[in-house]
Amino acid sequence: MLRKQAQIATDHVAFEAFYRRHVDAVTRFLARRVDDPHTVADLVAEVFMAVLDSAHTYRAELGSEIAWLYGVARNRLSTERRRSFKEWRLTSRVSGRRPLDSDDIAKLEERIDAERPARQIFMAMADLPEGERAVLELVVIDQLTVTEAAMALGIRPGTAKVRLHRARRTLRALPFVMEGTPA
Amino acid sequence: MSFEEEILMELKAEITARAQRRRRTGRRLLTGAAVAGLAAAAAIMVPVLTGAERPAYAVTKHADGTISVKLNELRDADELEQDLKRMGVPADITYLEPGKWCKEGRGEIVGGGSEWKDSASDKAARLGLSGLEIDPRYVGEGQTLVMAFSENTDQTSGRKTPEVAWQFAAYVVNGPAKPCVVVDNPIWDDVDGPGLPPAGS
Numbered sequence: 166m167l168r169k170q171a172q173i174a175t176d177h178v179a180f181e182a183f184y185r186r187h188v189d190a191v192t193r194f195l196a197r198r199v200d201d202p203h204t205v206a207d208l209v210a211e212v213f214m215a216v217l218d219s220a221h222t223y224r225a226e227l228g229s230e231i232a233w234l235y236g237v238a239r240n241r242l243s244t245e246r247r248r249s250f251k252e253w254r255l256t257s258r259v260s261g262r263r264p265l266d267s268d269d270i271a272k273l274e275e276r277i278d279a280e281r282p283a284r285q286i287f288m289a290m291a292d293l294p295e296g297e298r299a300v301l302e303l304v305v306i307d308q309l310t311v312t313e314a315a316m317a318l319g320i321r322p323g324t325a326k327v328r329l330h331r332a333r334r335t336l337r338a339l340p341f342v343m344e345g346t347p348a
Numbered sequence: 349m350s351f352e353e354e355i356l357m358e359l360k361a362e363i364t365a366r367a368q369r370r371r372r373t374g375r376r377l378l379t380g381a382a383v384a385g386l387a388a389a390a391a392i393m394v395p396v397l398t399g400a401e402r403p404a405y406a407v408t409k410h411a412d413g414t415i416s417v418k419l420n421e422l423r424d425a426d427e428l429e430q431d432l433k434r435m436g437v438p439a440d441i442t443y444l445e446p447g448k449w450c451k452e453g454r455g456e457i458v459g460g461g462s463e464w465k466d467s468a469s470d471k472a473a474r475l476g477l478s479g480l481e482i483d484p485r486y487v488g489e490g491q492t493l494v495m496a497f498s499e500n501t502d503q504t505s506g507r508k509t510p511e512v513a514w515q516f517a518a519y520v521v522n523g524p525a526k527p528c529v530v531v532d533n534p535i536w537d538d539v540d541g542p543g544l545p546p547a548g549s
């Protein structure tokens with residue numbers, strides 16, 4: 166209200182354009198990390214909801230929209246992981262799910278299947294320190310540049326470069342780690 | 349409808365709901381700050397206003413006796429005062445530079461105690477969707493409607509810090525108002541700070 170709002174948070178047309186530009190990439194980003202269609206759909210909604218809250222943090226000069234959006238998605242995802250761990254401990258019942266029809270589920274399962282190799286890579290990366298794993302994952306799996314990955318994680322590009330280098334050295338026996346854009 | 353379209357619809361509804369909440373909060377802030385005895389302050393986004401040929405303001409008197417003032421630019425305060433006087437509302441209007449404000453103590457404020465809400469000061473002038481709405485019934489014999497406006501002329505996007513777009517204070521005093529002593533506004537740029545109740549309160 167008092168703050169200068171980014172246009173996408175206040176303007177239907179601008180928001181819709183932004184949403185359509187990125188909803189597919191965000192869905193794939195989440196399907197690489199979560200294998201349940203309902204959770205993926207819920208998270209897509211949450212990520213764009215979080216966009217409305219944090220649109221004022223996006224600054225074009227710092228990097229691409231997608232890098233910023235992946236940063237938002239990562240944050241939602243870690244909230245989701247904490248919550249699902251808690252739910253798993255408290256109860257096995259899953260409730261309050263977004264209703265999905267069979268077309269939606271089929272489409273999401275297709276995405277989730279397509280991203281299966283990526284999820285397997287995640288498991289191989291599981292033992293890396295969190296900071297290194299985050300950079301490697303964004304560069305190798307999500308195909309961001311190191312600078313974009315740094316933006317998504319809110320760290321300096323130099324720091325991201327060092328972490329990427331370390332992660333690659335640790336995992337150099339695995340074929341995928343040298344993929345992704347070099348700069 | 350696919351889940352993508354459904355999510356988009358939900359989000360658009362959320363954008364609309366948020367815009368409505370922002371407008372309501374703006375009005376609450378206005379009242380809240382006045383109760384606190386500070387210069388009442390509200391800030392709502394206004395479009396960038398250009399064009400020297402346009403009149404600075406437009407006054408409309410309605411059948412129910414209320415007056416609407418659409419402010420295009422913060423200039424010609426004296427003329428607006430005269431127009432309002434002709435319509436039976438003695439008013440004291442001050443336009444200030446961004447970051448400036450009138451020092452307190454411009455007269456005995458009607459409703460300045462604890463009963464601000466629904467007092468004459470609260471009801472005499474309000475910001476509505478179409479601009480300033482004045483109700484002359486709440487400005488009694490010998491009283492003056494005091495209003496101060498300050499607009500941030502820098503409405504360009506891409507600023508790093510949140511900024512107040514404009515501030516507005518209105519209240520009724522007994523007798524004529526004392527002249528405005530311009531001081532630095534301590535709560536300018538203090539968007540969610542201690543000077544104002546938190547957004548949504």
